[in-house]
Amino acid sequence: MGGLQIQEMIKTRKYMENVNIPAPGDGVILVRNVSQGQRFDKGTEMFRIADLSRVWVLVDVFERDAGLVQTDPPVRVNLSNQGKVFTATVSKALPQFDAVSRTLKLRLEADNPEFALKPDMFVDVEFPASLPETLVVPADAVLDAGLRKAVFVDLGNGFFEPRSVETGRRLGDQMQILGGLTAGKKIVVSGNFLLDSESRMKLAAAGMHGATPKDPVCGMTVGEQKARAAKRTSDYQGKTYYFCADGCREEFAANPGKFLKEAPAKMAEASPPAARPAAPAGAAHEAHAAMAMEAKGSPEAAARDPVCGMAVDEAEAKAANRQVRHGGKPYSFCSDICKQKFSKEPGRYLK
Numbered sequence: 001m002g003g004l005q006i007q008e009m010i011k012t013r014k015y016m017e018n019v020n021i022p023a024p025g026d027g028v029i030l031v032r033n034v035s036q037g038q039r040f041d042k043g044t045e046m047f048r049i050a051d052l053s054r055v056w057v058l059v060d061v062f063e064r065d066a067g068l069v070q071t072d073p074p075v076r077v078n079l080s081n082q083g084k085v086f087t088a089t090v091s092k093a094l095p096q097f098d099a100v101s102r103t104l105k106l107r108l109e110a111d112n113p114e115f116a117l118k119p120d121m122f123v124d125v126e127f128p129a130s131l132p133e134t135l136v137v138p139a140d141a142v143l144d145a146g147l148r149k150a151v152f153v154d155l156g157n158g159f160f161e162p163r164s165v166e167t168g169r170r171l172g173d174q175m176q177i178l179g180g181l182t183a184g185k186k187i188v189v190s191g192n193f194l195l196d197s198e199s200r201m202k203l204a205a206a207g208m209h210g211a212t213p214k215d216p217v218c219g220m221t222v223g224e225q226k227a228r229a230a231k232r233t234s235d236y237q238g239k240t241y242y243f244c245a246d247g248c249r250e251e252f253a254a255n256p257g258k259f260l261k262e263a264p265a266k267m268a269e270a271s272p273p274a275a276r277p278a279a280p281a282g283a284a285h286e287a288h289a290a291m292a293m294e295a296k297g298s299p300e301a302a303a304r305d306p307v308c309g310m311a312v313d314e315a316e317a318k319a320a321n322r323q324v325r326h327g328g329k330p331y332s333f334c335s336d337i338c339k340q341k342f343s344k345e346p347g348r349y350l351k
Helices: 003-012 063-068 192-208 224-229 246-254 256-269 283-296 314-319 336-344 346-350
Strands: 028-032 047-050 054-062 075-079 084-090 096-098 103-111 124-126 135-138 149-156 159-164 166-171 174-179 233-236 239-242 302-304 311-313 323-326 329-332
Touching: 054 063, 063 103, 075 103, 224 239, 233 246, 233 256, 246 256, 311 314, 314 323, 314 329, 323 336, 323 346, 336 346
Parallel strands: none
Antiparallel strands: 028 047, 054 103, 075 084, 075 124, 084 103, 096 103, 135 174, 149 159, 166 174, 233 239, 302 311, 323 329
16 A cells, blocks of 8 residues: 555544545656556556657667757758647766667757647757858759769850769758759759650661761761751752851851761761760750860861760860860860769770
């Protein structure tokens, strides 16, 4: 018997058939292990009672995010289903590692007014974090194709170029860009899947109706409709030739016979034995060709991009920081994408 019931028997001098077992404190019953008429032994846990006025919140933190968690500032706990927000503090207890979910179990302590937080509930936790300055774009602007992520850069006059990018963390509706894109570029933020679908359809249509025309000067694939719209065509001996840039058209007009004789050799030279990425439709090759023709200069001063085989002016590539030294020799590139591919696997392209 408890002390209170014993004192009651002393006062009344009567024997009590029922024994009262009071709980040591107030709270909410979490577990009940006894029923009426049940026999139990000493030490049996009959009820489990918890005081929910102050609760623990167990948070799953991924290993890559553990270094961003700060223990000093308060943490926001959102009960989204009820629209309530609580403030919690990080416990001094060391977090435990869960081998199944591969996460750290971090414990928070929070006041629970009106007992809104109950055992086994799910909540969202926001940790304040300080990140270095970085380049971000809207998450919808990144086209994720599985092995490749890209954004479409506006080149002007209705032309768009797909750029392969390397992404980092996603912060709400923003995506961190680690490489492949520089600040200040104008990109497509919505409907980029339509551009991607159009590019694929044009490639498929070109395969069904025959090969797409080639620029006789640089050997690049040219969209016939885009070349006509940009007035980059030239008629010679009853045949129409299409060009990727105004520079190519002007060189062809000055000496058509020279390029018609050298076109097969130039095309072979621009296609090295190393595996080249699939040609994107229209805009990407037009942009590469335009840069190549502007930087070509004299034949003696031109170098070859080891990735795509385009002619590159070494001085301009050096000024744009598009040079890489490998084996004691500098290599120049027509774009940042080619430079990144070469830096990852130089041996592949040098072969």
